[in-house]
Amino acid sequence: MKGFKLYHQIQQLKELGFTRSQTARQLIINRETATRYWDMTADEFEAHLYSINRENMLNKFTMHNLCTSGIT
Numbered sequence: 307m308k309g310f311k312l313y314h315q316i317q318q319l320k321e322l323g324f325t326r327s328q329t330a331r332q333l334i335i336n337r338e339t340a341t342r343y344w345d346m347t348a349d350e351f352e353a354h355l356y357s358i359n360r361e362n363m364l365n366k367f368t369m370h371n372l373c374t375s376g377i378t
Contacts, residue, residue, distance in 0.1 A: 313351045316343045 312333070319329040330340040343351065 309355055310351070312339075313343050313346070313348075316340055320344060 312335070315333055316329055319332060324332065326340045326344055327337055329344075330337040333340070346354065
């Protein structure tokens with residue numbers, strides 16, 4: 307799971323005393339991404355991933371229904 311690995315790496319660098327900007331540079335990610343996960347607990351991150359996955363599933367379902375119903 308790529309997302310959890312990134313979250314874990316951010317938390318490790320935070321514990322080592324890296325700043326958010328240093329963390330972003332080290333992991334070659336956007337500083338805003340580092341900031342988003344910086345203060346999240348593991349439970350909050352899990353809920354975040356769940357909401358993203360639900361949204362993606364809904365989008366696929368909606369697109370499938372539109373395509374099969376003849377609506378473009």
